[in-house]
Amino acid sequence: MTATVWPRARRAQARMLHLDPGCGSMRDLHLDALPTLLQPGDLVVVNDAATLPAELRGTTAQGPVEVRLAGMGAASPASDEITSDSIWTAVLFGAGNWRMRTEDRPSPIVLARGDTIAFAADLHATVVRVSSVSPRLVQLRFDREGAALWAALYRVGRPVQYSYLCAPLALWHVQTLFAARPWAVEMPSAGWSLDAHLLRSLRQRGVGIASVTHAAGLSSTGDPALDALLPLPERFDVPEATVRAIERARAHRGRIVAVGTTVVRALEGCAAQNGCRLRPGPGVTDLRLGPGFVPRVIDGVLTGMHDPGTSHFVLLRAFVPGPLLDAATHHAETNGYRGHEFGDTCLALAE
Amino acid sequence: MQSPTLSGFEPDTHPAVLLTGGSRGLGAALGSELARRGAQVVLVARGEAELRAVVAGIRATGGVAHALVADIGDKEAIYPLVGAATALVGPIDVLVHDASTLGPLPLGELLDTECEDFGRVLDVNLLGPFRLTKAVVGSMLLRGRGLVLGLSSDAAVNGYPGWGAYGVSKAALDHLLRTWAAELDTSGVRFLSIDPGDMDTQMHADAIPAADRSTLASPADVAIRIADLIQSQTSIATGSRVELAIRGRVA
Numbered sequence A: 001m002t003a004t005v006w007p008r009a010r011r012a013q014a015r016m017l018h019l020d021p022g023c024g025s026m027r028d029l030h031l032d033a034l035p036t037l038l039q040p041g042d043l044v045v046v047n048d049a050a051t052l053p054a055e056l057r058g059t060t061a062q063g064p065v066e067v068r069l070a071g072m073g074a075a076s077p078a079s080d081e082i083t084s085d086s087i088w089t090a091v092l093f094g095a096g097n098w099r100m101r102t103e104d105r106p107s108p109i110v111l112a113r114g115d116t117i118a119f120a121a122d123l124h125a126t127v128v129r130v131s132s133v134s135p136r137l138v139q140l141r142f143d144r145e146g147a148a149l150w151a152a153l154y155r156v157g158r159p160v161q162y163s164y165l166c167a168p169l170a171l172w173h174v175q176t177l178f179a180a181r182p183w184a185v186e187m188p189s190a191g192w193s194l195d196a197h198l199l200r201s202l203r204q205r206g207v208g209i210a211s212v213t214h215a216a217g218l219s220s221t222g223d224p225a226l227d228a229l230l231p232l233p234e235r236f237d238v239p240e241a242t243v244r245a246i247e248r249a250r251a252h253r254g255r256i257v258a259v260g261t262t263v264v265r266a267l268e269g270c271a272a273q274n275g276c277r278l279r280p281g282p283g284v285t286d287l288r289l290g291p292g293f294v295p296r297v298i299d300g301v302l303t304g305m306h307d308p309g310t311s312h313f314v315l316l317r318a319f320v321p322g323p324l325l326d327a328a329t330h331h332a333e334t335n336g337y338r339g340h341e342f343g344d345t346c347l348a349l350a351e
Numbered sequence B: 001m002q003s004p005t006l007s008g009f010e011p012d013t014h015p016a017v018l019l020t021g022g023s024r025g026l027g028a029a030l031g032s033e034l035a036r037r038g039a040q041v042v043l044v045a046r047g048e049a050e051l052r053a054v055v056a057g058i059r060a061t062g063g064v065a066h067a068l069v070a071d072i073g074d075k076e077a078i079y080p081l082v083g084a085a086t087a088l089v090g091p092i093d094v095l096v097h098d099a100s101t102l103g104p105l106p107l108g109e110l111l112d113t114e115c116e117d118f119g120r121v122l123d124v125n126l127l128g129p130f131r132l133t134k135a136v137v138g139s140m141l142l143r144g145r146g147l148v149l150g151l152s153s154d155a156a157v158n159g160y161p162g163w164g165a166y167g168v169s170k171a172a173l174d175h176l177l178r179t180w181a182a183e184l185d186t187s188g189v190r191f192l193s194i195d196p197g198d199m200d201t202q203m204h205a206d207a208i209p210a211a212d213r214s215t216l217a218s219p220a221d222v223a224i225r226i227a228d229l230i231q232s233q234t235s236i237a238t239g240s241r242v243e244l245a246i247r248g249r250v251a
Helices: A031-037 A146-156 A196-204 A239-251 A260-272 A311-316 A324-336 B025-036 B050-061 B077-089 B115-143 B164-183 B202-207 B220-232
Strands: A016-019 A025-030 A045-046 A055-060 A062-074 A087-093 A118-121 A125-130 A137-141 A183-184 A208-214 A234-238 A258-261 A283-286 A298-303 A343-348 B016-020 B039-047 B064-069 B092-095 B146-151 B190-194 B239-243
Touching: A016 A031, A016 A324, A016 B092, A025 A196, A025 A324, A031 A196, A031 A343, A045 A239, A045 B115, A055 A146, A062 A118, A062 A234, A062 B190, A118 A146, A146 B064, A146 B202, A183 A208, A183 B077, A183 B146, A196 A208, A196 B115, A208 A239, A208 A258, A208 B115, A234 A260, A239 A258, A258 A260, A258 B115, A260 A283, A260 A298, A260 A311, A283 B092, A298 A311, A298 B050, A311 B077, A311 B202, B016 B115, B025 B039, B025 B050, B025 B092, B025 B220, B039 B050, B050 B064, B064 B077, B092 B115, B115 B164, B115 B190, B146 B220, B164 B190, B202 B220
Parallel strands: A016 A343, A045 A208, A045 A258, A258 A298, B016 B039, B016 B092, B039 B064, B092 B146, B146 B190, B190 B239
Antiparallel strands: A016 A025, A055 A062, A055 A118, A062 A087, A087 A137, A118 A125, A125 A137, A208 A234, A234 A283, A298 A343
16 A cells, blocks of 8 residues: 655545445445444544654664664563653664665664673663563663653654655654643554544544544564564553543443444453453553454544555454455555555544 | 632642742742642743742742743743653643743834844744643543633823833733633633732832832732732632732732
């Protein structure tokens, strides 16, 4: 699928391919038609994580290295206690710039436990663990915390870049309208297309809007062994107001529409850990939304256009029968839909 | 159940406050007062040493405060500022636009004002608050609550000779918040302009060096009034402009 080359000025001006798994049909629409496809009492759930400046360039005794933060804390579903903001899971990348595809980069230098990376005069990190799966996956401890750490991260880092774009992205390009806590290392891209006008139209239609915070992780690492592990365990937080809104919607036969894969992961991951029921509060999920996954909470999903084989695409299989999805993929490719971040959208929802 | 406060938060919670201009004068006093009342405050200013001293003072008395050094007139500073602040205290509940500049001193009349100096005043006093509000309000909108306060001046209403750039910027800030209030009228997110009146601050001394300081209100007293307002259950209409004082005397 053709990629978009730059974020469009009017976010909601995207095409939307509506797939109706109920009757097996598809329709070419624009995103502004979303409110007309929803009913009063339906609930749209977005991911309100802001996107971090997750790409940092540093130097080590062995040479330069690019570090991409993969998430705060350790990459293990068991460690949902985050005691300090100075511990991060990160992936090391080899030399190159944003114009090179991740998979074309040379291998990064190999770091060992105890090695230090200098990012700036006032920001260093020590490697505290190296993964047995891939030497690229490490755990770092920064030499500061709190306001000093965050100020330095925002000064040194920049958002993860995409080689198909025509120029490097600034931090504001990758924020959704409703971005709050900076938990996402890559942009929660489906929500990026929602603008204030569209949110107003949804409200006027009687559609509820709720949020989760989900720490969307890296989409690729350049190492097949590590890519096979993606997504790594990710933090989420489901506010009590969202649990109540979902229960209220379901009690009145309203449908729950997730905006983006990360919302599916947060809500279904939360439900999977609590006997198919949602529990408010923070957690960590390692739920994989592969073939055979049956959604318990979510009825439909608004997502970007993704190529077959990607984890986003695989997720759609949970909502759309195979033949319809195959037809939709062919249709999107032959009709010029734009893929990847900042591209067009796809709504999987039975009417 | 108690009716919600002006900021939409119960009195016993710990709202997240992002306040610009926190190193001196009213900003420092209001940050300290809100922290004393249990808020988690992030104070922003350009002057690092002064800002750290204010935050250290708040922490010494058991308050929660963080210092972020930034120039609100710098477009590049806004998203890093909001990201770092939100990482530290969570989604912002109360945003206070207190930072502002008078422009070059001593104050000069408009015919003597360089266009670039006029532009810089608008960058700090108007565009900065616009950008910052834009980066914060979307999250308030989703949560259905929040308060954005702009510190205004009677120079926003009256055309005082010599106060041209500053007065224009404050009039525009008032109107920015008024318009935002109209657009988000029923959302639960509220916008207010507050004219605190003449206070005994460095900014006042810069503007009117010959002023009789004994006629000026203390920033600490005005901060108490504003904190009371934020915590009050009064139903001031969103988009209002509140005048706290008349001619230097706290009303």
